[in-house]
Amino acid sequence: MKNLIQKWNSINLIKRIICGLIVGIILGLAIPKASVISILGDLFVGALRGIAPLLVFFLVMSSLCHMGKGQKTNMKLVVVLYLLGNVLSALAAVISSRLFPIMLTFSENTNTSDVTPPSGVAEVLKNLLMNIVSNPVDALVNANYIGILAWAIIFGIALKAASETTKTVIENISDATSTAVRWIISLAPFGIMGLIFTTISEQGLGVLLSYGRLICVLVGTMLFVALVINPIVTFICTHQNPYPLVLRCLKDSGITAFFTRSSAANIPVNMELCKDLGLDEDTYSISIPLGATINMDGAAITITVMTMATAFTLGIHVDIPTAIILSLLAALSACGASGVAGGSLLLIPMACSLFGISDDISMQVVAVGFIIGVIQDSVETALNSSSDLLLSASAEFRQWRLEGKEIKF
Numbered sequence: 001m002k003n004l005i006q007k008w009n010s011i012n013l014i015k016r017i018i019c020g021l022i023v024g025i026i027l028g029l030a031i032p033k034a035s036v037i038s039i040l041g042d043l044f045v046g047a048l049r050g051i052a053p054l055l056v057f058f059l060v061m062s063s064l065c066h067m068g069k070g071q072k073t074n075m076k077l078v079v080v081l082y083l084l085g086n087v088l089s090a091l092a093a094v095i096s097s098r099l100f101p102i103m104l105t106f107s108e109n110t111n112t113s114d115v116t117p118p119s120g121v122a123e124v125l126k127n128l129l130m131n132i133v134s135n136p137v138d139a140l141v142n143a144n145y146i147g148i149l150a151w152a153i154i155f156g157i158a159l160k161a162a163s164e165t166t167k168t169v170i171e172n173i174s175d176a177t178s179t180a181v182r183w184i185i186s187l188a189p190f191g192i193m194g195l196i197f198t199t200i201s202e203q204g205l206g207v208l209l210s211y212g213r214l215i216c217v218l219v220g221t222m223l224f225v226a227l228v229i230n231p232i233v234t235f236i237c238t239h240q241n242p243y244p245l246v247l248r249c250l251k252d253s254g255i256t257a258f259f260t261r262s263s264a265a266n267i268p269v270n271m272e273l274c275k276d277l278g279l280d281e282d283t284y285s286i287s288i289p290l291g292a293t294i295n296m297d298g299a300a301i302t303i304t305v306m307t308m309a310t311a312f313t314l315g316i317h318v319d320i321p322t323a324i325i326l327s328l329l330a331a332l333s334a335c336g337a338s339g340v341a342g343g344s345l346l347l348i349p350m351a352c353s354l355f356g357i358s359d360d361i362s363m364q365v366v367a368v369g370f371i372i373g374v375i376q377d378s379v380e381t382a383l384n385s386s387s388d389l390l391l392s393a394s395a396e397f398r399q400w401r402l403e404g405k406e407i408k409f
Helices: 002-010 013-030 035-066 075-099 121-132 136-141 145-161 164-185 188-203 212-238 243-260 267-276 281-294 297-313 320-334 343-355 359-371 373-403
Strands: none
Touching: 013 188, 013 243, 035 136, 035 145, 035 164, 035 188, 035 243, 035 267, 035 281, 075 212, 075 281, 075 297, 075 320, 075 373, 121 145, 136 145, 145 164, 145 281, 164 267, 188 243, 212 243, 212 297, 212 373, 243 267, 243 373, 267 281, 267 373, 281 373, 297 320, 297 343, 297 359, 297 373, 320 343, 343 359, 359 373
């Protein structure tokens, strides 16, 4: 049995995930009523979500309390790249929506009465700021990563004056948490198998066909950002062919994010990949969880495309200045998407209000979003999470280039 486990672990993780994916599809088509298989997916996502807050808290605190005075990080550039990515994604969504206008068919059957969208961008930003000062225990329990980051930074700076023994204890706890994360990630093939089984057996593909054009525009725009805009940003930072790094990020980070549909759950995966790339732990221990909160390229695309589609369906003309305002609004509100129940979909009514569209209609658009969410949310999360990794790496590789270090992807 031990030899079997060792042999299994010796196989490349991506190959094991692909095996789990294929088996999950086959089981979903062959025995869709065997719901017990879906428990594997629930356990995997639950384990990742459970360990991620602890990982972020102790890793950030450990990094900061060991950081020497004057030690440089690339956080300023990382944040700039995150915000730039949101704006460029929203602009790409405006252009694709104008090139391929969409007529929506609203669904009256999808229940959205139990969800309450934010009243405006001010409320989104207020919620974001209030999360920073939330109770640290509540932040850990509820996976409030803005709050976790804030308190971890405060404790980390405060512990700089602590004894070496105390710092060693914190470092040991951080290392133990990282080891637990590696164990959980090694079970990804079984988790992915359960997740894809649930999708195939419960959702099917029939309901998605009627919204094929909308899905194509959403997914197409996200692929354009992933394969054109992000590589350009990476090239500007590294002055090297960006595609080996871009494709590695999509393969190693995007695939797991696609199936977990949670940027937060993918934080441990991205941190492991940053370690494999040789990035500075003092930077990525902060930039990756921060990216899972504010770097929402996919959310900016979803908000913009769905709002533009609503305007087109209602015969509302969207001029260039208004489209630019919409892009900035979508980029800004997307920064708080992870703190809103329902994510990017629940920010659509706020964007629709820019055109005077009533809540009754905009909530029907949210209902459409829930219908196509199997694909939309998965691709959106894959773009968000892989971009966190890519932009964090690009910022550091830029510093390496300026220092004359060799850059290897």
